[in-house]
Amino acid sequence: MQRLIGFLFLAVTSFGVIAQEEPFQTVITPAFSPITWDRLVNADAEPENWLMYSGTLSSQRYSRLNQITTANVDELELKWAYQIPVIDRAETVPLVVDGIMFITEAPSNLVAVDARTGGIYWRYDHEMPDDILICCGRNNRGVAILGETLFMSTLDARLVALDARTGNVLWNVAVADYKAGYSKTAAPLIVKDKVVTGIAGGEFGIRGFIDAYDAATGERVWRTYTIPGEGEPGNESWAGDSWKTGGAATWITGSYDPDLNLVYWGTGNPGPDWNGDVREGDNLYSDSAMALNGDTGELVWHFQFTPHDVHDYDSIQVPILADINYQGSQRKVMMWANRNAFYYTIDRETGRFLVGKPYAAQTWAQGLDVNGRPIRVPGMEPTYEGVLVSPPIVGGTNWYSPGFSQDTGYFYVTAFDGEQEFFKRDEDYEEGQRYTGGGGRYTQPMDAFHSSIRAIDPATAEIVWEFPIQPRSSAGITTTAGGLVFTGSADGFFFALNARTGEELWHMSLGARVHAAPMTFAVDGKQYVTIASGNVVYTFGLRD
Amino acid sequence: MGLNAKSWWRGVFALGALSLTTFNLPANAEDGGNLYNTDYDVAQGRSYFERQCSRCHGFDAKGNDETGAPDLTGRLNRASSDVGIFNILRNGIAGTAMLPVPETLPDTLVWQLVAFVNSLSADPANIVLPGSIAAGADLFTGKGACNACHMISGKGGRLGPDLTFVGDRRSPEELVADLIMPNQDVEPRWWRLRITGRDGITREGFRMNESSFSLRIMDEDDNLWSYANNQIANYERIEDSTMPSYAQTLTDSEVDDLVAFLFSLRKEN
Structure with a gap:
């Protein structure tokens, strides 16, 4: 409550200054108060801030800010742009804390700027070895904050804690050996006094895990492997020793339910990706949602979307948590549009499958059985010659964040209707070498395919509306109490849709692919919306 | 040996x-x-x-x-x-x-x-083709009338791809296929869009760009048109080629000549 009063006071002060039309406006350095765990749990109550990668622990990416609405969104104008000095694609979702914005850059750098102007406070350039092994680009998607400390993953598989006021390094620990193909790209998630974080490297035969570190010291508190070890339940779902190099990486940020004390995290493909012959069995817990006890990391339940995956259908999506009316009763659910082109609503207390249907073009499964397990179409496994399958390797969707609106009750996802020829190859595991067992090839130009923003009713898994865009988009989604869905497109547009109808209300060409999710915040009583496109972070607001 | x-x-x-x-x-x-x-x-x-x-x-x-x-x-x-x-x-x-x-x-x-x-x-220097480059050049501007649509070094039409360095990007086999079966492999840039605006006027042209919120075409008179999505009543894509097949109009040896000429259009020449 005190926080909210502070915010209102600032807003009033600011408007006062404008009303008096003073020629020289005093720049007030925004207050920066420590981010307690309680504030993170109630992040939705201070919508002027964007306190974690997915906005709130439930990852809905729904903001209560309602200054920008369906009626005035077409008045948005550019307020400032920040050029990232290292040329690469930006996948960052910045945080905003009391008027200060924290932007991550490729390969693993961080800059703090004034959220109203883009002016720099400080920057941190992570010292990077020159022999890192990465599969898919030098990306970093964001940071986490607790107290006055920021936590960042780095490409050389380290976790770094930085003082939020100065960028000074507080601690810097190795999470795994980068020389064996481990790397880190995703924003960590704060759970109480711990920093929970995943690992990338599923194309290098790693054994995936989810870790928790003491936020104060950097000491590891728990590690849960995504592939059970010898003697553990589930290990028998891997033929021979294949579990040791089975991948199941955890390269996107999870979610947390404080009432259930459960951490929800998606896991990636089993390795090698496209040759399943060497790893017969379901390959638990690859391509799964894992629900872990937040204090101990103990596995409470799991749901495997794609048993024995041979198409690289990672379950690397951000789980969205919400309480919805399902068949007449209020249920705690988890919503998940999977890379395998099926949408799922799952009971997040038990992991029980409730409903699921395809939301994008797919040819690999006839449907889902009553437990949500896919019923496979025979002959869709990769071959040496190649076999045409939907969705393609990039999936019906991928790592980019979906959204949920508390006003409409709809789930929103960027969907791709494509197809690709899948090949398999015979490969032996060698540490530090790629271990994928094949690949894919498009047989048509990309322009022959189709992408859409789709709104899904989580109670039925039915598509309510869709808005077509050029293929293949990799932009995330943010929703607001102004009735809006903000997202981007592959051809460089940032745009706003009516969350209820899908009608386009505003668009702006930013000139380069949008590879990130938007976020929204307010300073001095004014709402802004920020998106990275190409190598630039843009912030928009209403006309003054 | x-x-x-x-x-x-x-x-x-x-x-x-x-x-x-x-x-x-x-x-x-x-x-x-x-x-x-x-x-x-x-x-x-x-x-x-x-x-x-x-x-x-x-x-x-x-x-x-x-x-x-x-x-x-x-x-x-x-x-x-x-x-x-x-x-x-x-x-x-x-x-x-x-x-x-x-x-x-x-x-x-x-x-x-x-x-x-x-x-x-393949190293083009090692490729020996049966046709005559000189005869192909004559066909290009003569019987084939290719230059009505295609440019070479700034001369020719705008209704097809620029062929100045076509030998660098197409193999002789692909060039034969392009001449005989032009609809087989049409680049999206040369698809056409038939657009009816909210003013009721229909225009058709090459698909210069089709973005999420707008379309751009060049019509057969080389006019450039740009449409915002909200100016469009409806539109359709036509994914075949405007180029005729030369299977009937040219003899096999003429096709060989034309291919030899087109394949010679490389940067090192």
């Missing part, structure tokens, strides 16, 4: 590589060309490529707009020789996502990779 000679040289080269290591000379290849270019070497290179490089360059090496990795099956923009390719593989390309191969990767395998990359595009 040629193969045997290569095998002999390979032994000498291996010794040379060893001495390079001993004397700590730079890892760059500076001369000598590629001595690892048998079918076996190409297969080894392909295997490494599919495993380590295909994520960005594609399983078919045709590149990927999303990763920015270029098509390796035609003329290479950053390397004009085996040594150039070798050096890019060893050193990467600064400021891009092209990382060097691991330091521990033996030179042999890097050369095999060079051989594979070379195998993706």
Whole structure:
């Protein structure tokens, strides 16, 4: 409550200054108060801030800010742009804390700027070895904050804690050996006094895990492997020793339910990706949602979307948590549009499958059985010659964040209707070498395919509306109490849709692919919306 | 005989590589060309490529707009020789996502990779075609009337792809197919859009750009039109080609001549 009063006071002060039309406006350095765990749990109550990668622990990416609405969104104008000095694609979702914005850059750098102007406070350039092994680009998607400390993953598989006021390094620990193909790209998630974080490297035969570190010291508190070890339940779902190099990486940020004390995290493909012959069995817990006890990391339940995956259908999506009316009763659910082109609503207390249907073009499964397990179409496994399958390797969707609106009750996802020829190859595991067992090839130009923003009713898994865009988009989604869905497109547009109808209300060409999710915040009583496109972070607001 | 000679040289080269290591000379290849270019070497290179490089360059090496990795099956923009390719593989390309191969990767395998990359595009100097370049040039502006739609070096029409360097991007086999079956492989740039505006006027033109919120076309009179989505009542894509098939209008030997001419349109000429 005190926080909210502070915010209102600032807003009033600011408007006062404008009303008096003073020629020289005093720049007030925004207050920066420590981010307690309680504030993170109630992040939705201070919508002027964007306190974690997915906005709130439930990852809905729904903001209560309602200054920008369906009626005035077409008045948005550019307020400032920040050029990232290292040329690469930006996948960052910045945080905003009391008027200060924290932007991550490729390969693993961080800059703090004034959220109203883009002016720099400080920057941190992570010292990077020159022999890192990465599969898919030098990306970093964001940071986490607790107290006055920021936590960042780095490409050389380290976790770094930085003082939020100065960028000074507080601690810097190795999470795994980068020389064996481990790397880190995703924003960590704060759970109480711990920093929970995943690992990338599923194309290098790693054994995936989810870790928790003491936020104060950097000491590891728990590690849960995504592939059970010898003697553990589930290990028998891997033929021979294949579990040791089975991948199941955890390269996107999870979610947390404080009432259930459960951490929800998606896991990636089993390795090698496209040759399943060497790893017969379901390959638990690859391509799964894992629900872990937040204090101990103990596995409470799991749901495997794609048993024995041979198409690289990672379950690397951000789980969205919400309480919805399902068949007449209020249920705690988890919503998940999977890379395998099926949408799922799952009971997040038990992991029980409730409903699921395809939301994008797919040819690999006839449907889902009553437990949500896919019923496979025979002959869709990769071959040496190649076999045409939907969705393609990039999936019906991928790592980019979906959204949920508390006003409409709809789930929103960027969907791709494509197809690709899948090949398999015979490969032996060698540490530090790629271990994928094949690949894919498009047989048509990309322009022959189709992408859409789709709104899904989580109670039925039915598509309510869709808005077509050029293929293949990799932009995330943010929703607001102004009735809006903000997202981007592959051809460089940032745009706003009516969350209820899908009608386009505003668009702006930013000139380069949008590879990130938007976020929204307010300073001095004014709402802004920020998106990275190409190598630039843009912030928009209403006309003054 | 040629193969045997290569095998002999390979032994000498291996010794040379060893001495390079001993004397700590730079890892760059500076001369000598590629001595690892048998079918076996190409297969080894392909295997490494599919495993380590295909994520960005594609399983078919045709590149990927999303990763920015270029098509390796035609003329290479950053390397004009085996040594150039070798050096890019060893050193990467600064400021891009092209990382060097691991330091521990033996030179042999890097050369095999060079051989594979070379195998993706045949050396045009080694290709002997049956047709006459001069006769093909006459057909281009004469009986074929290709220049009505296509430009070469700034002369010709705008209703088809510029053919100034077509020999760098299309093989002779592909050029034959283009002439005989023009609808088989139409680039999206040469699809057409038939757009009816909210004013009721319908226009048709080449698909210069189709974005999420607007369309741009060039009609048959070379006029450029840009439509915002909210100006469009409806539109359709036409994915076949406006080019006629020359299967009936040209004889087989005329097709050979035209292909010889088109294939000669390369940067080195």
